[in-house]
Amino acid sequence: MNDHTPQGEHDSTPVPLNQGHVQGTGGIPERFENPxxxxxxxRASDTDEQAAKRAxxxxxxxxxxxxxxxxxxLVAYFMVDVDEMTFVPGIGDMSLSNLLLGLGLALALLGIGLGAVQWAKTLMPDEEVVEMRHPMRSSDEAREGFVQTILDGGESSQLTRRPLIKATLGGALGLFSLPLLVQLAGSLGPLPRNDLSVTFWNGEKGEDGTWTAMQRRLHLDPEDRPIKASDVTIGSVFHVLPEGLQxxxxxxxxxNEITKASVLVMRLNPDEFQDTPQGRKARDWGYQxxxxxxxxCTHVGCPVGLYEQTTHHLLCPCHQSTFDVTNDCEVIFGPAGRPLPQLKIGVDAQGYLIAEQSFQEPVGPSFWERES
Ligand code: FES
Structure with a gap:
């Protein structure tokens, strides 16, 4: 359609670029002139070799x-003790190792990112290009042309003519892969072995690393004070740690111990536990x-922190695993493979809640030698 096409008629003739607008109905243009x-x-670096050198x-x-x-x-990873603390204004005490790891990674990423942006803005070709729409599959000639364009792009981005950039980019990218390899190879950590089977609820740890059983009170987290059974009303939920841990x-x-020993305490009406072996066990290991x-969480270890009072479901916010408290925290939805371990509780002479025995299975996610 062009200026000479009568209104209402359709003309499929393409309108060349920079030709006038096409008149629509009611005096409103149907299309505007391509400006x-x-x-x-x-840019300075396009015409001045000195500016290009500076870039x-x-x-x-x-x-x-x-x-x-x-x-x-890498220095922080291998040479700085993870327990060494330092004071950072505005933040307070923090691990020197974590600080240096974060700074190192930030600099590594920032340097590559800013370098690439600067390169694109100063030396890579910036000529505007118009590409007309064409059939989805390119012809063989166009494909070959594309390959040639890539090769020409490599040439015109001056990568081949600027060995300093080539060398430093290669070095930056090559070195940057090292932290990833180091993380993969070195940070998977040792197998948990006994670590997830023994928590602060087990009692007291001696100098030789053996544990002596003791019944610890349940302390509120983070207030660190004991909690009485009478404080736990029906429908309430408390975050709890073993006495003495804090x-x-x-x-x-x-x-480490807080991570393993964190516990949620809830009170249900005893009639609400299901009449199943698991439901009866859950009620018997509780107190009123x-x-x-x-x-x-028994999926990958996130803290299960959401308690739905009306359904008595515990929800893990990471991947939505849902545990049914009325049935010994059996998994009713989501990727977790096992129920949450239960802590057997009772009360002492003063009415405070105590752990009568520790968890009877390892806490947290599965691991290879868990069953052994
Ligand atoms: S860690 Fe809880 S559902 Fe994935």
Whole structure:
């Protein structure tokens, strides 16, 4: 359709670029004139070799910064004690190792990212290109042309003519892969062995690493005070840790034990437990409808923190595994493979809740040698 086409008639003749608009109905144009592209403005680095050299040095500097970041990461990973603390203004005490790992990774990523952006803005071709719409599958000639364009792009981005950029980009990308390999190879950590089977609920740990059984009170987290059975009303839920954990342990050991020993305490009407072997066991291991379950999800270990009072379901926010408290926290939905371990509880002479025995199975996700 063009200016000479009568209104209402359809003409499939393509309108060349930069031709006038097409009149629609009611004086409203159906299409507007293609304004075309404004004249291309050349950058300093396109016309001035000195400016191009400066851009090259800036890009190389940024890739070099990335390499420094990666080296900092590796040094922090291998040479800084994970328990060494440092004070950071505005944050407080934190692990020096974590701080340096984070800074190193941030510099490594930032250097590569900024270097690539600077390269694109100063040295890579920036001429505007118009590509008309064409059939979905390109012809063989077009495909060959595409390959040639890529090759030409490599040439025109000056990668082949700028060995400094080539070398520093190669170095930055090559070195950056090391943290990933290190993480894969070195940070999977040792197998849990006995670690998830023994928690602070087991009692007291001696100098030789053996545990002496003791009945610890249930302490509120984070208030660290004991909780009476009468405080737990029907429908309520409490986050609980073993007595002594928060006051006796420090640093990484404290964090480890908190992670393993965290427990949720809820009170149900005793009639609400299901009449199944699991439901009866859940009720018997509780106290007057108060039950305590590990907070560590049996899928991959997220904290199970959402309690639905009306259905008595516990929900893990990570992948929506749902556990039925009325049936010994059996999994009723989601990827978790096992129920949450139950802590057998009772009360002491003062009416405070105590753990009568520790978990009878390892807490948290499955692992290879779990059954042994
Ligand atoms: S960690 Fe709980 S559902 Fe995945």
């Amino acid at each position: 075309g592209l404004p004249p291309h403005v050349h 090259e040095r800036t890009i190389a500097g940024l890739f070099g910064l990335s390499m420094l970041g990666t080296v900092l990461f 006051s006796e342990l420090h640093g990484a050991e404290k964090l 409808g108060i039950v305590a379950y590990s907070k560590v």
